[in-house]
Amino acid sequence: LGSDGDDSFATDGDVARVALGAGNDLLALGTTRASGLYAGGAGTDTLRFTATDPVTLAGTATGFEQVVLAGNALTITGTLGTVGASLTFGAGDQQISVAPTGTLAGVIDLGAGNDALRLAAGATLNGTVSGGTGNDIATLELAGDRTLASTTLRDFETLATEGRGVLTLTGAHVYDQVLAGTDLGIASDSSLAATQVRFGGGDNRMLIAGRFAGAVDGGAGRDSISVSGGSATAPVAFTSIAGVEAFGMTGGYATIAGTAALGGIDLTGGRLVGLAGSTITAPRIAVGQGATFGSAGTVNGDIAVAGTLSPGASPGVMTVNGNVTLASTSTSLFEITPALADKLVVNGAVAIGQGATLQITATGAIRPGTSYDLVVASGGITGSYTNVLKSDTLFGFVVQRADRIQLLGQFLGDPRFSPQVSRSIAYANATLITQPATSTLFAALPSLLTASGTSDPRAFAQLTPEPYASATQLAVDHALTLTQAARSPAFATTRDEPGAFTFAQTVGQWHTLQGDAAQGSATARTQSYGFLGGLGYGDREWSAGAFAGYLNGRQQIGALGARTRADGIVAGVHGRYGADAGWGFSASLLYDGGEAYTDRTLLGAGGATARYNLHSWVSDLAAYYGLEVGNGWSLRPRVGITYVRTTREGVTENGGSAFALAVARDRHVAGFTDAGVTFARSEASDAPFRPFVTLGARYQIEGQRTDARAGYAGGGLGLTAIGASRAELVGTASGGVAYRLPSGLDIFATAAAQTGRDDHQETISAGVRLRF
Known part of the structure; x- marks a missing residue:
């Protein structure tokens, strides 16, 4: 029929065969079952089914570019379309079904409207179908396993499956929802993005070898998900999972963002x-x-x-x-x-x-x-x-x-840190292990860090018991002060006949012990003063006496922000024997009953204080030889030995800091030997003005270095610190003057100094002696 022009042919029924020409032709059929052969020819041709009831195409319709359905429903049991040719359906909510014996071919566009495409098991789709605009659904009936490429069905909002078998998706599929009445698979290197995948009432499986993004609802039955695909950069991404009885993975990478309820x-x-x-x-x-x-x-x-x-x-x-x-x-x-x-x-x-x-x-x-x-x-x-x-x-x-x-x-150490700081860091690390979870120590730890988060060497130095180690040196200073006083002119008499005498003197001392750079101890500066008084009995050649008094010392370690005060009663007994010429000897036994108070500053962690006993026993022996050099002057070489035993009481600090120390009791022994020569008025001289000068040296036999052991936060007494240490050898010099009054009252004053490597001390004293 027709020509090369735009022809139209309409019938209320069907026609066995129609072949249209080259124009833009129209073929309108009123039948509900079209069983003929319909060829549109060249041009843009339209096949219109005018029946308002559903239509079945049992014949073959090819060469048409558009199909219009007045009844919006078409079942294809024959053939519709031409491979590679475009075929568009008109607007409206249309239902297109391809029966098991039917074939739909070409590049199909269902057009505007909420369309539905159904492909029965055994149906042939030789081409692609676009759902067009609207809310469209494609339903695939399975009678066994089937593969669906992403290019086959496009622009559908819903993909549905019915029957039995596995529908395996290849390529990149995107749907609003998938209604799966069968098993569903996603092939390797393929993907499915669906807001919701909902299975039916059967025992269904979801097999994911590629990628997936969306929610899964297993519905009724016993359903399972098996994942073997996905990667960290492109995971299988479940937004939620419900109604799934078994979830398994053999490989791949999967994430769950919301709620997953699984058997x-x-x-x-x-x-x-x-x-x-x-x-x-x-x-x-x-x-x-x-x-x-x-x-x-x-x-x-x-x-x-x-x-x-x-x-x-x-x-x-x-x-x-x-x-x-x-x-x-x-x-x-x-x-x-x-x-x-x-x-x-x-x-x-x-x-x-x-x-x-x-x-x-x-x-x-x-x-x-x-x-x-x-x-x-x-x-x-x-x-x-x-x-x-x-x-x-x-x-x-x-x-x-x-x-x-x-x-x-x-806390990380540093090779540049001193051994003192390194020991403090090691102790802190070891103590952390023993802390309960509720320990207050954890809150205090940031104070041990610099602004950049590294270990602060000054803060760790302040944690150590170094002030207690150096406090022992303060006690040794007091002991040596007593020794100097016992050897001074106050403990002798100028009587020709044995008799009683009394004496009193005051002393002051300044001592600087430099820190030990190799060990990391800090410089300690001490100031001490005190008063001594006593009674004696004897004459020019021999005397014995006892004394008592007090000494008050202050030691400061500026680098650590630590201060120690030591106050206490001192006492002793002394005896000496010797003539103006020849050998002479002296001996003393001395006691310092000091009580110390130490105050430590802790960076960012408050402070800590402690009060404790700091007692010393001192024994001193000296020998000299007097030489008269004429004109009432004498030269007196001297050697001596002094031993000091200092006991520092164990103590637990106050102050509430997490770094408050428990300090171990310590007993320290320091031994000294000294030698010198004194040039002075002879004791036999009656001259009232009696100057003298002494030059010498002192060597420390033992006990140069003091230490202290302590711990905090229950970490045990494993934190050891070295205090300021004395020079092994120091030079000594002293000078003074005494004046004898006719009444039997002698007034005297002395000044002394010692100096050694990083060890410097100055002492002054003044006193009176009265013969009864």
């Missing part, structure tokens, strides 16, 4: 991650070797791990309402950043098998002294990790307690 989870490979805010519920979650499971949300159920448990999500907190069992082959992987760490919170019990591994990876340096709770279990923890692996850049250690496992950031 069970069995991971034999791959990695499953619950994102922050997610909730995964399953009676039992089995993580096999080669598989990894972790969450930054909540997991309701028991977890048995033979593979890798990775709490958090770079990093985050994983909360488990159930029990966690870590098998011998398991690895628990935690990520640490300077600000945050992965954390496993178990509202249940944790059991760790022999051979289990804890692996910690760090991004950046963690802040020293910071405590990270890695595992917290309300039901307690049994067993422990056999292997702990951490990167070389992570300076910290793992502590296991009854209900938690912690990572404590250690």
